[in-house]
Amino acid sequence: MFMSIAFSRTVLPICTCDVHRLFSPNMLYKINDMLYFSMIFDSLKTDVNGKHWLCIGEVSVLPLWIAKARAKSVCCWAENERIANIMTRMFLVENRLYPQECLINVISNVDNTPKYLDCVVNYFCSSNFTWADLEFWYVVHDLQEKLGSHRQQLKVYPHTAVIWCTAVEFEHFWKIFSVPARVEGLDLLPYKNYITTIRQCMDHSIETYYLYEYNSLCCSSPVMMMELDMLTNPSLCTGNISAEQHLTLTGEHAPNALVFWVDWKYGSSDIVVSPLVEAPIIDEPLKWFFWSKAGIYYFGDSSNSITQAAKSIDVHLEYKIISKVNDNTQQPVYPESEM
Numbered sequence: 001m002f003m004s005i006a007f008s009r010t011v012l013p014i015c016t017c018d019v020h021r022l023f024s025p026n027m028l029y030k031i032n033d034m035l036y037f038s039m040i041f042d043s044l045k046t047d048v049n050g051k052h053w054l055c056i057g058e059v060s061v062l063p064l065w066i067a068k069a070r071a072k073s074v075c076c077w078a079e080n081e082r083i084a085n086i087m088t089r090m091f092l093v094e095n096r097l098y099p100q101e102c103l104i105n106v107i108s109n110v111d112n113t114p115k116y117l118d119c120v121v122n123y124f125c126s127s128n129f130t131w132a133d134l135e136f137w138y139v140v141h142d143l144q145e146k147l148g149s150h151r152q153q154l155k156v157y158p159h160t161a162v163i164w165c166t167a168v169e170f171e172h173f174w175k176i177f178s179v180p181a182r183v184e185g186l187d188l189l190p191y192k193n194y195i196t197t198i199r200q201c202m203d204h205s206i207e208t209y210y211l212y213e214y215n216s217l218c219c220s221s222p223v224m225m226m227e228l229d230m231l232t233n234p235s236l237c238t239g240n241i242s243a244e245q246h247l248t249l250t251g252e253h254a255p256n257a258l259v260f261w262v263d264w265k266y267g268s269s270d271i272v273v274s275p276l277v278e279a280p281i282i283d284e285p286l287k288w289f290f291w292s293k294a295g296i297y298y299f300g301d302s303s304n305s306i307t308q309a310a311k312s313i314d315v316h317l318e319y320k321i322i323s324k325v326n327d328n329t330q331q332p333v334y335p336e337s338e339m
Contacts (some may be wrong), residue, residue, distance in 0.1 A: 043267035049070050053071045064147065162262065163226050164260065165247065169217045171215045186195075218286055223315075241318070245314075259296055260317070
């Protein structure tokens with residue numbers, strides 16, 4: 001990915017004063033995770049008691065919380081384990097009053113797995129969302145097949161992904177490519193020019209960035225690009241997901257980018273967990289949770305001719321997962337304006 005190359009070649013000094021250290025990426029990550037987890041916990045309260053749970057993803061407090069909420073059993077699997085070893089690398093957390101007293105036992109084979117299993121994915125609760133996380137649902141598909149052959153059932157949390165899109169105007173858009181640090185006297189013009197050169201070679205691509213600190217004005221009402229049932233949607237198995245929508249530009253500002261984000265639905269009550277603090281308002285800044293990511297499609301140097309007199313934008317989104325485990329890519333978005 002171009003951005004990793006850009007960061008490796010560009011080293012900006014980071015301030016280490018107490019204020020900046022307090023709001024370091026790690027600290028923001030922890031703060032935001034607690035906000036996300038609190039929403040997840042609320043959505044799962046009615047579903048946990050007396051059931052079997054499988055927690056897949058980052059190491060976190062989620063399995064312990066589910067155990068404390070009196071789940072019948074909790075199986076934990078690290079996200080970096082391969083699907084071939086998933087059934088032999090699980091751990092059973094017995095329910096105790098205090099999570100730190102949970103007893104861990106190894107499940108040796110699939111026959112020891114409970115008949116009914118509720119699956120919750122830790123890293124979808126996390127603020128560190130990336131588009132690549134959609135590859136997990138191939139793991140779910142394989143796991144469902146393994147459990148099905150043993151007459152076992154699997155329910156997934158989050159059960160639905162809703163992908164949204166809206167047109168935005170970024171102020172000082174090039175800053176989105178720089179390290180989030182402000183240093184007095186630092187000349188960022190060469191870095192801006194370097195990024196501009198890269199962008200000219202990267203038309204029709206979507207990249208993910210942390211947007212909570214970048215001012216972006218909403219220029220259209222959000223449209224839902226697609227809604228995916230994460231356990232039964234056939235397109236997740238074929239690896240080809242596409243959608244087309246029509247964005248009506250109603251704001252006073254001319255957009256220079258499209259922003260995509262994913263809302264997740266959890267629990268039997270369909271509680272929605274979103275990277276946005278509140279719903280977008282036309283001509284108002286988008287308000288994101290700390291350390292949340294969204295996908296950006298930048299119009300590039302042609303943005304003025306596309307949007308200055310445009311009333312609408314047609315958006316085609318195509319998402320392809322090439323390999324079940326290791327490789328997935330998001331295909332170009334081609335916006336077309338109507339005068």
